[in-house]
Amino acid sequence: MASMPIAVDRAEKFEKVCGILKRYACRPSGLIPILQAIQHEYQYLPEEVLTYVATSLDVPPARVFGVATFYAHFALEPKGKHVIRICDGTACHVKQSLPVLDALREKLGTSEKCKTTADMLFTVETVACLGACGLAPVIIVDEQVYGQITPERAVALVDEIQAQEAMLATASATEQPSAEESHA
Amino acid sequence: MPNAEPLTSVSGHVNGSSTLAQVRRVIICAGTGCMANGAMKVFEQFKSEIASSGLRVILELRAEATSDEIRLSKSGCQGFCQMGPLVSVVPDGILYTKVRSEDVAEIVQQTLAGDQVVERLLYKDPSTRKSCRGLEDNPFYSRQDRLVLRECGFLDPEDIREYILHGGYQAARKAFVEMSPEEICKKITDSGLRGRGGGGFPTGRKWDAARIQNSAKKYVICNGDEGDPGAFMNRSVMEGNPHSVIEGMMIAARAIGANEMLVYVRAEYPLAVERMRRAVADAEREGILGKNVFGTGLAVKCEVMEGAGAFVCGEETAMIASIEGQRGMPRPKPPFPAQSGLWGKPTIINNVETLAHVSRILNVGPEVFRSIGTKDSPGTKTFALTGHVSNTGLVEVPFGTTLREIVYNIGGGVTDDAGKIWKTGFKAVQIGGPSGGCLTEDHLDLPLAYESLRSVGAMVGSGGLVAMNQGTCMVSIARFFMEFTQRESCGKCVLCREGTRQLLALLDDVIEGQADANTLDLLEKLGHAVQVGSLCGLGKTAPNPVLSTLRYFRKEYEEHIFEKRCRTGRCKALLSPEINEVKCKGCGLCIKACPTQAITGEKKQPHHINPELCIKCGACATACKIQAIEGI
Numbered sequence: 001m002a003s004m005p006i007a008v009d010r011a012e013k014f015e016k017v018c019g020i021l022k023r024y025a026c027r028p029s030g031l032i033p034i035l036q037a038i039q040h041e042y043q044y045l046p047e048e049v050l051t052y053v054a055t056s057l058d059v060p061p062a063r064v065f066g067v068a069t070f071y072a073h074f075a076l077e078p079k080g081k082h083v084i085r086i087c088d089g090t091a092c093h094v095k096q097s098l099p100v101l102d103a104l105r106e107k108l109g110t111s112e113k114c115k116t117t118a119d120m121l122f123t124v125e126t127v128a129c130l131g132a133c134g135l136a137p138v139i140i141v142d143e144q145v146y147g148q149i150t151p152e153r154a155v156a157l158v159d160e161i162q163a164q165e166a167m168l169a170t171a172s173a174t175e176q177p178s179a180e181e182s183h184a
Numbered sequence: 185m186p187n188a189e190p191l192t193s194v195s196g197h198v199n200g201s202s203t204l205a206q207v208r209r210v211i212i213c214a215g216t217g218c219m220a221n222g223a224m225k226v227f228e229q230f231k232s233e234i235a236s237s238g239l240r241v242i243l244e245l246r247a248e249a250t251s252d253e254i255r256l257s258k259s260g261c262q263g264f265c266q267m268g269p270l271v272s273v274v275p276d277g278i279l280y281t282k283v284r285s286e287d288v289a290e291i292v293q294q295t296l297a298g299d300q301v302v303e304r305l306l307y308k309d310p311s312t313r314k315s316c317r318g319l320e321d322n323p324f325y326s327r328q329d330r331l332v333l334r335e336c337g338f339l340d341p342e343d344i345r346e347y348i349l350h351g352g353y354q355a356a357r358k359a360f361v362e363m364s365p366e367e368i369c370k371k372i373t374d375s376g377l378r379g380r381g382g383g384g385f386p387t388g389r390k391w392d393a394a395r396i397q398n399s400a401k402k403y404v405i406c407n408g409d410e411g412d413p414g415a416f417m418n419r420s421v422m423e424g425n426p427h428s429v430i431e432g433m434m435i436a437a438r439a440i441g442a443n444e445m446l447v448y449v450r451a452e453y454p455l456a457v458e459r460m461r462r463a464v465a466d467a468e469r470e471g472i473l474g475k476n477v478f479g480t481g482l483a484v485k486c487e488v489m490e491g492a493g494a495f496v497c498g499e500e501t502a503m504i505a506s507i508e509g510q511r512g513m514p515r516p517k518p519p520f521p522a523q524s525g526l527w528g529k530p531t532i533i534n535n536v537e538t539l540a541h542v543s544r545i546l547n548v549g550p551e552v553f554r555s556i557g558t559k560d561s562p563g564t565k566t567f568a569l570t571g572h573v574s575n576t577g578l579v580e581v582p583f584g585t586t587l588r589e590i591v592y593n594i595g596g597g598v599t600d601d602a603g604k605i606w607k608t609g610f611k612a613v614q615i616g617g618p619s620g621g622c623l624t625e626d627h628l629d630l631p632l633a634y635e636s637l638r639s640v641g642a643m644v645g646s647g648g649l650v651a652m653n654q655g656t657c658m659v660s661i662a663r664f665f666m667e668f669t670q671r672e673s674c675g676k677c678v679l680c681r682e683g684t685r686q687l688l689a690l691l692d693d694v695i696e697g698q699a700d701a702n703t704l705d706l707l708e709k710l711g712h713a714v715q716v717g718s719l720c721g722l723g724k725t726a727p728n729p730v731l732s733t734l735r736y737f738r739k740e741y742e743e744h745i746f747e748k749r750c751r752t753g754r755c756k757a758l759l760s761p762e763i764n765e766v767k768c769k770g771c772g773l774c775i776k777a778c779p780t781q782a783i784t785g786e787k788k789q790p791h792h793i794n795p796e797l798c799i800k801c802g803a804c805a806t807a808c809k810i811q812a813i814e815g816i
Contacts, residue, residue: 031509032492036451070511070674073451089413090617090650091570092665096601128495128668129413130452131792134217134265134577143454145220162337 014052016041021056028057031067032102049056072128080116080123082156082161087138089129097137101126103151107158122158123167207255209298211272211338215261215423216416216455218268223258224287226269229288230256237292254296256715257346260424260459262337265326267307272337279325284543286769310574310596312607323574327594329556329564329602332540333417333580336424341459343533344466347427353472355543356434360478363546365395368439372542375550375563381407381498381535382619382645382721384561384634387542390532394440397530402442404433405526405533408449408456409503411495412617413668415648417566417578418536422449422456425540426463430473430486432539435546437484440532445486448503451493460488495618495672499720500525500533502674513674514720537566537647557583561633571650572599572609579649581632587613588628591592591651598653609653612736616645618672619666619725621732622658641732643725658737659744659755663691665729669722673752680723683714687730696757699745759800760814765790767812 020037024030034053039045039137045068054061068074086092086101104110104124108117132138135147141157202524212218212227234241240253262270267281273295280291280302287305294300306315307322318324330337339346347353359368375389394402406429410418422429433445447464449457464486467473475483489507497512504526506512525531541563545553554562561583567590570576574596581590591598591613598609612622615632621642623630630636637643652661670684690707693699711727711734718724734741743749750758763774763783768790775783775791782798785791793804793813805813 027509029507029509032506033489035489036492066511067509070494071491071577074492088662089217090614090648091414091576094571094650094652094656122698127452128411129409129416130216131416131419131450132216132220132265133414133416133568134268135220135575136570145216147217147220154440170231 002134014049017052018048018056021053026056026058028059028063031057031059031064032071035064035068039074044078047076077116078120081121081165082142083123083125083140084158085125085127085130085140087128087130087132087136087140088126089131089133089136091129091133095136099151100137100139100149100154104154104158107155121162207253208276208351209255209257209767211257211259211274213260213262213270213272213337214258214341214454215265215268215336215659217261217265217418218270219455221268221282223269223675225285225488226271226283226288227256227258229285230271230292233288234296237294239292241256244323250335250439257340258342259338259769260336260341261420262424263333263420263580264307264575265578270337271305272318273765275339279307279316279318279322281307299541323596324594325579327589328580330580331544331564332421332425332428332537333566333578335428336420339425341424341426342462344427344463344470347425348470351547352543353431355546356431356438356472357478358546359435360480360482361437363438364440365441368435368546369395369761371550372545375545375553376560377541377545377553378561378634379535380537380541380565380647382616382643385645387534387538390522390534391436391439393501393520394442394530394532395439396537397523399530401444401527401529402440403508403526403529404437404440404442404445405503405531406433406445406447406539407500407503407533407535408453408460409491409498410450410453410620410646411498411672412534412646412648413744414570414614414650415568415616415646417647419450419453419456419657420566420578421536421540422453423448424457426456426460427467428535428540429460430463430533432542433486434473434484435542436532436534436539438482440530441736442532443483443485444529445484446507446526447486447488448497448507449488449490451490457488459491464488465544474497478571494674494724495668496674496720499722501535501721504531509607511674513676516719516724525746531535535646539548558631558633560635565630565632565647567643567649569649569651570596571614572601572606572653572656573651574599574603574605584631586629586631587623588647590632593627595651598651600653601655607654610651611654611656612652614650614652614661614665614729615648616643616728617648618668619643619721619728620645620648621728622661622736641728641735643728655752655754657739657750657752658733659694659750660754661746662730662733663688663695666691666726669726673722673726676808677718677720677723679714679717680704680719680726683710683717684723684726686710687714687727688723691730694741694744695750695755697744697748697755701745703745704734704738706739753816756800760795761793761800761802761804761816762814762816763791764794764812767810769810769812771809773807773809774804774813777803779803 024034050064053060054064108122110124115125138147139149214223242253242255269283271280271283294302311562319325369392378384378389445467446531447460477484494512497506499514500521521531557563564582566580569579579594599607600606612624614622666688670688673680673684675681711731714727715724748758770788780797782794783791802816805816
């Protein structure tokens with residue numbers, strides 16, 4: 001019961017997390033769906049949120065971190081605005097998915113260890129089979145599936161997104177000069 | 185019987201299947217593959233084109249549909265993903281392939297208004313160059329026995345009424361109203377149905393084991409965690425005919441006396457999750473699932489849970505741990521889940537494809553089910569045919585079909601990397617994914633069944649079939665699978681955790697030219713040790729790809745080790761680029777391209793590569809305009 005005041009205090013900060021926890025009635029058995037819902041909200045699992053979840057479910061933080069690190073879908077670090085996932089299933093692999101991965105990494109300067117670009121615009125990662133093997137090799141850019149992809153087409157897709165981002169940046173810079181200044 | 189009413193209200197006053205057959209339908213495949221290629225745009229285009237052409241279009245299935253109406257509907261995956269988006273017109277029996285929204289106006293005018301076929305959108309058989317009008321003359325389809333998959337390409341997966349009109353949920357009704365749990369288990373046992381998820385355990389026996397347990401609470405779990413990279417039949421069934429899975433689960437629930445069911449779907453399949461959830465909600469709304477199933481007073485509820493990305497969760501006990509909110513780690517058996525499973529209660533876990541067969545067995549009887557397939561492996565099995573074949577997609581054939589039939593007749597033959605037919609290109613087929621093994625040319629006439637595959641060191645597994653051409657390095661393929669299982673090992677058993685890591689390191693040695701005469705011996709010994717010393721299926725089967733490639737392609741390993749040569753040129757470290765002195769004109773382009781200054785030579789004189797400095801990047805070969813650089 002000693003943890004109650006802390007939980008209430010944090011509740012203000014973590015309103016959305018509280019809603020999620022409530023939906024699963026704070027049952028430890030719902031840990032995986034709870035983490036999935038939190039990741040859906042934040043795009044990743046912030047450390048302080050995980051500790052908060054552990055307290056609320058009345059389980060040791062090690063249990064929550066254990067689960068969060070076990071499953072490939074949970075990310076403990078924030079991802080870029082655009083997520084590019086390259087399928088590395090067998091069918092894609094034999095149809096040369098690695099050159100696509102290499103081309104994207106070279107284009108964006110990411111690597112196996114450092115998957116997200118410094119400007120937080122792109123994350124390049126591999127995923128286990130997406131089940132679209134008939135279209136191999138496959139990549140997914142922001143949930144849109146592209147089949148029979150080549151390194152050239154993949155790079156062209158990134159070019160497109162970069163051009164859109166550049167337009168957005170100039171548009172917001174002209175619309176909100178004050179905000180830009182205050183940042184500077 | 186208030187809850188039996190919805191079934192009759194839809195199918196009571198009309199003969200369901202005949203209505204479905206009479207209405208002219210345009211069916212747009214809305215599986216993951218076709219959606220990725222723009223099937224929804226095609227669908228929208230059809231809606232507006234049909235409307236503006238003056239024909240009457242209906243989107244909702246109605247029992248009183250008249251013959252001059254055209255029903256426009258989406259279907260689940262039709263299996264021929266590579267040729268998508270697919271559009272079929274029934275009952276005309278036309279299948280259009282690679283349909284773009286620009287083509288829709290022509291289809292509406294020619295086919296729907298004018299009863300003509302649009303030739304250019306038909307599938308052309310690459311070997312005979314003949315156009316195929318529909319499924320009957322298309323070798324990809326005509327040589328299959330599509331029992332589980334057929335409805336995936338016909339019914340609207342988002343419309344429960346279609347499923348019901350097509351005779352759906354009648355088997356579940358029969359199971360609840362007319363049959364005892366013993367009778368159901370006996371029928372399934374008699375049919376000889378075996379688990380389609382890999383193990384091949386007799387389904388009826390599994391159910392019986394759970395049925396005899398004395399417990400007020402029991403569970404039925406549908407295993408939709410299709411983790412094998414290269415297999416997607418479960419995805420297709422969940423996306424294309426989710427109600428058949430629910431019906432199979434309901435029959436299982438009745439057979440063992442369970443009142444809670446759970447579908448565990450892989451998170452990589454968002455569309456399957458969405459359609460399963462919708463199907464459950466629809467079945468609840470229609471009163472098929474609920475507190476009083478078919479008026480029997482029995483309650484059955486169903487939940488859908490998304491996995492979180494762990495291959496090992498395909499293993500029964502690991503899946504149970506995952507559902508309980510734990511790390512997905514397997515535990516020793518016995519006790520088997522049928523005795524003590526989810527929350528310690530008797531639980532049966534069946535694969536999606538297994539469950540999709542169940543309602544048909546009750547409808548047609550075990551004898552008809554047994555009439556195809558082999559004695560020990562009755563029925564059909566869906567294989568996901570991918571890799572270097574002309575027609576990739578889902579192939580449902582009776583057990584006992586040969587590899588040759590699948591690869592050459594249904595698959596249309598082996599292709600090169602550019603997708604052109606390569607008559608002598610067949611090298612191997614990897615069956616059963618990371619747990620399976622490879623089959624060679626010698627196995628082309630082997631009838632595919634559980635026992636026959638085991639005898640040659642492979643397994644049916646989930647049914648992934650990856651064809652590989654002569655340009656594929658078998659050591660690299662073994663390494664690919666080993667990397668996968670090593671990454672996915674949960675870490676519980678030392679031999680699986682450390683053994684797969686060492687196997688991977690040994691394979692890396694072979695690929696990088698660091699291996700010696702002992703390496704192959706070590707690979708074999710360690711492989712057998714991992715098989716023996718692991719608890720679950722993942723570890724027990726993890727060395728299979730290495731052991732089977734060693735068995736059938738030992739020569740290729742030896743070339744890597746003793747001759748430091750990869751015959752396919754895929755292993756970069758073993759390449760030894762040389763400049764052909766006769767061809768080389770001494771232009772200097774390669775010198776400029778080389779990032780490590782490994783190339784030297786006078787102008788207009790043949791150049792040389794210094795192997796000490798060369799990093800085998802291939803930049804010189806790309807730069808050379810006359811292909812004078814060889815061996816890379």
